[in-house]
Amino acid sequence: MQxxxxxxxxxxxxxxxxxxxxxxxxxxxxxLQYVMGDFLFPEIPFNVARMVHTNTLIVWLxxxxxxxxxxLVPEESGRELYSPFLAKLMFWIFxxxxxxxxxxxxxxxxxxxxxxxxxxxLPTMGREFLEQPTITKMGIVVVALxxxxxxxxxxLTGRKTVVTIVLLTGLLGLAVFFLFSFYNPDNLxxxxxxxxWVVHLWVEGVWELILxxxxxxxxxxxxxxxxxxxxxxxxIIIAMTLITGIIGTGHHYYWIGTPGYWQWWGSIFxxxxxxxxxxxxxxxxxxxxxxxxxxxNKATVLWAMGTAVMAFxxxxxxxxxxxxAPVNYYTHGTQITAAHGHMAFYGAYAMVVMTIISYAVxxxxxxxxxSNGKQVLEMWSFWLMTVSIVxxxxxxxxxxxxxxxxxxxxxxxxxxxxxxxxxxxxxxxREASGVVFFVGAIxxxxxxxxxxxxxx
Amino acid sequence: xxxxxxxxxxxxxxxGGSLFFILLFLALTFDSQTAIATRxxxxxxxxxxxxxxxxxxxxxxxxxxxxxxxxxxxxxxxxNVYKRMGENKEAIKVWIKTRPVDGVxxxxxxxxxxxxEEQLDNIAEFLKYTSExxxxxxxxxxxx
Numbered sequence: 001m002q003x004x005x006x007x008x009x010x011x012x013x014x015x016x017x018x019x020x021x022x023x024x025x026x027x028x029x030x031x032l033q034y035v036m037g038d039f040l041f042p043e044i045p046f047n048v049a050r051m052v053h054t055n056t057l058i059v060w061l062x063x064x065x066x067x068x069x070x071x072l073v074p075e076e077s078g079r080e081l082y083s084p085f086l087a088k089l090m091f092w093i094f095x096x097x098x099x100x101x102x103x104x105x106x107x108x109x110x111x112x113x114x115x116x117x118x119x120x121x122l123p124t125m126g127r128e129f130l131e132q133p134t135i136t137k138m139g140i141v142v143v144a145l146x147x148x149x150x151x152x153x154x155x156l157t158g159r160k161t162v163v164t165i166v167l168l169t170g171l172l173g174l175a176v177f178f179l180f181s182f183y184n185p186d187n188l189x190x191x192x193x194x195x196x197w198v199v200h201l202w203v204e205g206v207w208e209l210i211l212x213x214x215x216x217x218x219x220x221x222x223x224x225x226x227x228x229x230x231x232x233x234x235x236i237i238i239a240m241t242l243i244t245g246i247i248g249t250g251h252h253y254y255w256i257g258t259p260g261y262w263q264w265w266g267s268i269f270x271x272x273x274x275x276x277x278x279x280x281x282x283x284x285x286x287x288x289x290x291x292x293x294x295x296x297n298k299a300t301v302l303w304a305m306g307t308a309v310m311a312f313x314x315x316x317x318x319x320x321x322x323x324x325a326p327v328n329y330y331t332h333g334t335q336i337t338a339a340h341g342h343m344a345f346y347g348a349y350a351m352v353v354m355t356i357i358s359y360a361v362x363x364x365x366x367x368x369x370x371s372n373g374k375q376v377l378e379m380w381s382f383w384l385m386t387v388s389i390v391x392x393x394x395x396x397x398x399x400x401x402x403x404x405x406x407x408x409x410x411x412x413x414x415x416x417x418x419x420x421x422x423x424x425x426x427x428x429x430r431e432a433s434g435v436v437f438f439v440g441a442i443x444x445x446x447x448x449x450x451x452x453x454x455x456x
Numbered sequence: 457x458x459x460x461x462x463x464x465x466x467x468x469x470x471x472g473g474s475l476f477f478i479l480l481f482l483a484l485t486f487d488s489q490t491a492i493a494t495r496x497x498x499x500x501x502x503x504x505x506x507x508x509x510x511x512x513x514x515x516x517x518x519x520x521x522x523x524x525x526x527x528x529x530x531x532x533x534x535x536n537v538y539k540r541m542g543e544n545k546e547a548i549k550v551w552i553k554t555r556p557v558d559g560v561x562x563x564x565x566x567x568x569x570x571x572x573e574e575q576l577d578n579i580a581e582f583l584k585y586t587s588e589x590x591x592x593x594x595x596x597x598x599x600x
Binding site: 030033034036037038041042045046047048050051110111114115119123125126127128131162184186187188189190191192193228231232235236238239242243246247249250253254255256257258259260262263265329330332333334335337338407408409413414415416417420 | 461462463466467469470473474477478480481484485487488489491492495496497498501505506509510512513514515516517518519520522523524525526527528529530531532533557558559560561562563564565567568569585586589590591592594595596597598599600
C-alpha cells in the first residue's frame with residue numbers, strides 16, 4: 001500500500017463481507033421457504049426475507065465498489081485521498097442507514113415502515129430492489145454525492161489514468177441513474193419504464209464500467225503488463241458495453257405496455273450484450289498469459305480469471321438464453337430469470353469485489369500476499385462458491401424450463417402453485433447447493449484471519 | 457501491426473459510440489412516451505386505481521408476486537389475475553380477506569393484511585386496470 005489513506009477501504013470491505021454473509025443467510029431462508037412454505041411464517045414472510053436478501057446484496061456491492069475506489073484511486077492518482085475523514089464519515093452514515101433499514105424490514109410490517117418513514121410525502125417504496133424507505137434513498141444520494149466528490153477531487157487533482165476516468169464515469173452514472181428511483185408515477189407503464197433506468201442501466205450499464213476498471217487495475221498490478229495495452233482493452237470493452245447495453249434496455253420493454261418495436265431493438269441489441277463479456281474473458285486470459293511477473297498472490301489471479309469467465313457465463317450466456325423476444329414470451333418472470341440473476345450477480349459483481357479484497361487486504365497489512373496455506377484456503381473458498389453457484393444456476397434453470405413448459409408452453413397449462421409443487425425437487429437441490437455456497441463464503445473470510453505464529 | 461488499432465481509436469469508439477446510443481435511446485424513449493398513451497389504459501387510471509397502486513407498493517406485494525412478469529417468483533403473476541378470477545373484483549377481495557393469520561401449515565401463504573373494505577376495493581381496481589394494459593398478448597395463457 002503506497003498511501004496511508006488507502007486504508008479507509010478496509011472499513012468498506014469489512015462491512016461488505018458482513019452484509020454478504022447476511023445476504024446468504026436470508027437466501028437460505030428463502031430457499032427453504034420455497035419448499036417448506038410455512039417456514040418462519042408469519043414472523044419473516046418471504047417478501048421480507050427477499051428484501052433483506054436483495055438489499056444487502058446491493059449495499060454490499062456498493063460498499064465493495066466504494067472500497068475498491070478508495071483503495072485504487074489514490075494509487076492511480078499518485079496522491080493521498082482528498083479527504084479520508086469524509087470517506088470514514090460516509091462509511092458510518094451508510095452503514096447505519098443500511099442497518100436501520102434492515103432492522104425496519106424485520107421489526108415492523110412493511111406498511112408500518114412506509115408510514116413512519118413518511119412514504120406518503122414522496123412515495124418511492126415497494127418497487128423491486130427499491131424497497132428502501134424514501135429517507136434511506138435520500139441518505140444513499142448524500143453518501144453517493146460525498147463519495148463522488150471525494151473520489152472526483154482525488155482523480156482531478158492527481159494523475160489521470162484511463163482506469164480512474166472509467167471508474168469515475170461509472171460511479172457518476174451510478175449516482176445519476178439512482179435519481180430515477182424517486183420517480184414513481186401512478187401510471188404503471190411509466191413507472192416500470194423508468195424503474196429500469198435504475199436497475200438495467202446500473203447492472204447492464206455503468207456497473208460494468210466499474211467492474212472493468214477494477215479488473216483492469218488488478219491485472220495491471222498482478223501481471224506487470226504494459227498499461228497502454230490494458231487501457232486499450234478497457235476502452236474497447238466498455239465501449240461495447242454501452243453500445244449494446246443502452247439500447248439493450250429494450251429487452252425489458254417487451255411485455256409491460258411499451259410499444260412492440262422494442263421487441264426488435266431489445267432482441268437485437270441485447271443479443272450483442274455477451275460480446276463485451278466475452279472480450280473481458282479474452283482480455284483477462286491474454287493479459288495473464290502475457291504476464292511479465294509472477295505475482296505471489298495467486299489467489300487474486302484466480303479470482304480475476306474467475307470473474308471474467310463467470311461474468312461471461314452468467315451475464316452473457318444465461319442472459320442471451322432468454323433475451324430474444326419470442327423466447328422471453330415464455331420465460332419472462334420465471335425461474336429462468338432467477339437462474340440468470342444469481343450467476344450474473346455472483347460472476348460479475350460479487351466476484352470482482354472479492355477480487356479486489358483478495359488483492360488489497362494483504363497489502364493493507366503490509367504483505368504482498370498471504371501465506372501459502374491461507375491462499376490455498378482462499379482458493380478452496382473460490383471453488384466452493386463458484387461451483388455451488390453453477391449448480392444453483394443449473395437447478396434453477398431446470399426448474400425454470402419445467403415451469404415454462406408446464407405453465408406456459410403446453411396445450412394444457414397448469415396453475416402456478418401446481419407447477420411449483422411439481423418442480424420442488426429442483427428447489428431442494430438448489431438449497432443444498434446454497435449451503436455449500438455458505439461454507440465457501442465462511443472459508444473466504446477465514447482465509448483472511450492472521451496466520452498462527454509458527455510453533456517455536 | 458500493433459499500432460493499427462491505437463488507444464485513441466478505442467477511446468473515440470467509446471465516447472462516440474456511447475454518445476450516439478445514448479441519443480438514440482433518448483429518441484426512442486421520447487417516442488415511447490407518446491406511443492404508450494394508446495396502450496397504458498390511462499383513461500381508467502382513477503384516483504381509486506392510484507390508491508390501489510400505493511397499497512400494492514406499501515405492502516410490498518412485488519416481494520412475492522410478479523406484476524407483468526416483474527417481481528418475485530414465489531407467488532402467482534397478478535397482472536392478469538382479474539381475468540383469471542373471471543373478471544370478478546369481489547373474488548379478488550374475498551381471497552385477500554380470507555387469508556389465515558398464521559398461514560396454511562406446510563404451504564406458502566399470503567399474509568393477512570387486515571385491509572378495510574375501501575382498501576380492498578382500491579386494490580381490486582388497481583388489478584383490473586393493470587389487466588387492461590396492452591402487453592403484446594403476454595402472458596401466453598390465463599395461468600400467468
